[in-house]
Amino acid sequence: MTRKTTPRTSALQLTDVTKSFGEISVMKGVNLDVEAGERHAVIGPNGAGKSTLFNLISGLFAVSGGDICLNGRSITGLPPHRINRSGLARSFQITNIFHRLSVFENLRIGVLARHGVRFGLFQPVSRMRAINEETVDILERVGLEPRADHLAGDLTYSEQRALEIGMTLTTGADVILLDEPTAGMSREETAKAVELIRSVTEGKTLLMVEHDMSVVFSLCDRVSVLVYGSILATDTPERISANRQVQEAYLGEEAAT
Amino acid sequence: MTNMRNILLIAAVLVALVAVPPFLGLGWQNALVNILIASLFALAFNLLSGQAGLLSFGHAAYFGMGAFATLHLMLAIEDGLSFPTPLLPLAGAAMGLLIGVVAGFFATMRSGVYFALVTLAIAELFHSLTPHLQGFFGGESGISSMRMPWQGFVFGTVLEVYYLTLFWVVLSVMALWAYTRTPFGRLTLALRDNEQRVRFLGYNAHTSKVIIFAVSAMFSGVAGGLQAISNETANYALFSSHISAQVVLQTFVGGATIFFGPVVGAVSFTLFAYLVSDLTRSWLFYQGLIFVLVMLFAPTGIGGVVxxxxxxxxxxxxxxxxxxxxxxxxxxxxxxxxxxxxxxxxxxxxxxxxxxxxxxxxxxxxxxxxxxxxxxxxxxxxxxxxxxxxxxxxxxxxxxxxxxxxxxxxxxxxxxxxxxxxxxxxxxx
The missing domain is CATH 1.10.287 (Helix Hairpins)
Known part of the structure; x- marks a missing residue:
């Protein structure tokens, strides 16, 4: 594993983040520190609140307490589009694309946002060369250029997952959140997805939810274990899998089933 | 190939629209004016309903306000204001835009059924309030005015009104078509597909929807303005749910998924009304029957089938x-x-x-x-x-x-x- 020796800077920092839905408390003071440039996984048993954590960071849900900082600035309470513009992009566990638009257009929507063309009404988009070239570039990086003109809804599942990752790249964010990017994939598809994630997150900060421990081992610098709304431990994958507390709470449980 | 064919088709239609009407009778000229206005209204409506996926049941409000604003400008010209008569629909556009921004701000806070209900309520608000407002809306009898001559144009004949209407409708349709090619036009489709994802790509979804709503209301206002110019009168009936429903029916019978689909619907319904309403009192029943059959057997509308x-x-x-x-x-x-x-x-x-x-x-x-x-x-x-x-x-x-x-x-x-x-x-x- 390549650990950074340069002074550690936090890309994403969560301090005592809590969340409750009515009486039920789902996040009980989460502290998480994702260093700039690292690949960081969140693992945990079902119902531990991994997706909720992502929804809190990306602004889909409002936190009940605590603070979330992105690159040193608080993003607590901002709406999703403001958080995105601050430099954080996310994918979704359930594929969340524009089904009736072409693959190319799916990606171009994000590229347009990055260039600040959010209300462009006075120029045809086909003439915006820089934007279209950049879209082609991302299309190639996720390996979907043969499918550029197909409707996104007509893609295979793993292609849609690749598109899902491509869309998180379009807005130029340097912190990427991927929610179970390999869920439901075959072994070969997973291997390809891991390579794709590795190459596209080069030089960026990655925080991902992942169930597949082999993916976590091959991809991530550090792992945080989330159990019932709080972080049990954060360490390298090797040391996490050796951690007895973690084994009891999570890995042991999985080994037992 | 297809592109060339489309351009030729559109050119042929335009030439026919310009060249044929002088040889038609007054009744047909009038019917054509109504067809043009209905087509523009349906296209403006479909920008919101078909492209953005926001089904409005109260578009009569923006059509009607456009008509009233235009009539007030006509009254001002009668009183001596120097404003070129051919530019009258601009009043409708401005009023549609204004009301669209305000109404759209509230309506687009919700989607789906709730959005539809809010738009319905807003239109009903206009319909129930306007008969009591003597000043601007002229109470139950409404307001009337006259088209004033401008330069060489007298605007006394139906044919002159027809050409004025044609000019504005073609201009508006071209603008609406161009809209679909712009970045914002593409965003409109993305919003229809998946509003949540749009937000996570850095767009303010609510602001975007308000703009779409306002643009749709603006062109509805132009259509209303043209109707005011043609009829030289307007009353609160313009806000009735019948007008709102009519544009929904036309759009869906014509085909909401195709740009020119609503025009097909508007043309067939307006022609149908013109031709059949004289023959039988049951024409509304037949119209409803056609709508039901199209929805059952060709849900994508006539345009979709074609x-x-x-x-x-x-x-x-x-x-x-x-x-x-x-x-x-x-x-x-x-x-x-x-x-x-x-x-x-x-x-x-x-x-x-x-x-x-x-x-x-x-x-x-x-x-x-x-x-x-x-x-x-x-x-x-x-x-x-x-x-x-x-x-x-x-x-x-x-x-x-x-x-x-x-x-x-x-x-x-x-x-x-x-x-x-x-x-x-x-x-x-």
Whole structure:
């Protein structure tokens, strides 16, 4: 594993983040520190609140307490589009694309946002060369250029997952959140997805939810274990899998089933 | 190839729209003005409903406000304001935009059913308030004005009004078409597909939807303004739910998924009203029946069926399809005949006139005249006609449906939703 020796800077920092839905408390003071440039996984048993954590960071849900900082600035309470513009992009566990638009257009929507063309009404988009070239570039990086003109809804599942990752790249964010990017994939598809994630997150900060421990081992610098709304431990994958507390709470449980 | 064909088609339509009307009678010229206005209104509505996926049930509000604003500007010109008459629809546009921003701000806070209900409520608000507002809306009787001459144009004839309307409608349609090619136009489609993802890509979804709503309301206001210029009068009935519903029906019958679909719907409904409303009082019933049939058998609308055929049927396939389609059309016409016969019979038998005749005949049911013949209410022939028509038409339709399915299979292509489609236009005859 390549650990950074340069002074550690936090890309994403969560301090005592809590969340409750009515009486039920789902996040009980989460502290998480994702260093700039690292690949960081969140693992945990079902119902531990991994997706909720992502929804809190990306602004889909409002936190009940605590603070979330992105690159040193608080993003607590901002709406999703403001958080995105601050430099954080996310994918979704359930594929969340524009089904009736072409693959190319799916990606171009994000590229347009990055260039600040959010209300462009006075120029045809086909003439915006820089934007279209950049879209082609991302299309190639996720390996979907043969499918550029197909409707996104007509893609295979793993292609849609690749598109899902491509869309998180379009807005130029340097912190990427991927929610179970390999869920439901075959072994070969997973291997390809891991390579794709590795190459596209080069030089960026990655925080991902992942169930597949082999993916976590091959991809991530550090792992945080989330159990019932709080972080049990954060360490390298090797040391996490050796951690007895973690084994009891999570890995042991999985080994037992 | 397709592009060239489209350009030629549009050019031909434009030339016809410019060259033909001088040779038409007043009635037809007037009908064409109404068709143009309805087409623009439906296109403006579909920007919101078809492209952004926000179904508004209250677009009469923006149409009506555009008309009132334009009439007030006309009144001001009458009083001596120097404003070029041909630019009057700008008042409608400005008012539509203004009301659209305000109403859209609230309506687009919700989506789906709730959005539809809020738009409905806003239009009803206008409809119930305006009769009581004497100043701006002229109370129940509304306000009237006159078209004032400008430069060499007198705007005294229907033909002049027609050309003014044509100019504004073509201009607006071009603008609406251009809109679909802009980044914001593409974002509009993305919002329809997945609003949540749009937000996570850095867009403020609410602001975007307010803008779409306002643009749609602005062009509805232009359409309303043109109507005001044509009618020289407006009253609170412009805000009625009938107007809001009409544009929904036209758009969906024409096809909301295709840019020019709503125009197809607006043209057919306006023409239908113009031609059939003089012939029978039941024309609204027939109109509703057509809507139901299109929704049941061709949910993508007339435009959708046409597009499906243009995309999937090659030239030599048409020879294959012509026979079964003609057969289906025959069946459709027979069934349409039966439906019309029954509808008109019911209209006569339960009508006021016939009630008087029954009283005069002291309780017995006298013969009645319909379609230039005399019919006995209990005569065998009277009821044999629709039964035979229905049976024959039904048998033919069932038979031709099988043939059509076979043809599509032979062509090796998926059967469109419109496989049964010839029946629907058949009923309209």
């Amino acid at each position: 597009q499906h055929h243009l995309r999937n049927v090659r030239r030599d396939d048409w020879l294959l399809l012509a026979g079964p389609y003609a057969l289906a059309a025959t069946g459709g016409v027979l069934i349409a005949g039966a439906v019309i016969y029954l509808t008109e019979t019911v209209a006569v038998l339960f009508g006021e006139e016939y009630a008087v005749q029954i009283r005069n005949a002291e309780g017995s049911l006298p013969a009645y005249e319909m379609f230039g013949a005399w019919w006995e209410p209990f005569g065998i022939a009277t009821w044999l006609v629709p039964v035979v028509l229905l049976a024959a038409g039904g048998a033919i339709l069932v038979k031709s449906r099988g043939n059509i399915l076979k043809c599509w299979e032979k062509m090796g292509r998926e059967v469109g939703e419109g496989a049964h489609e010839p029946a629907a236009p058949g009923v309209a005859k």
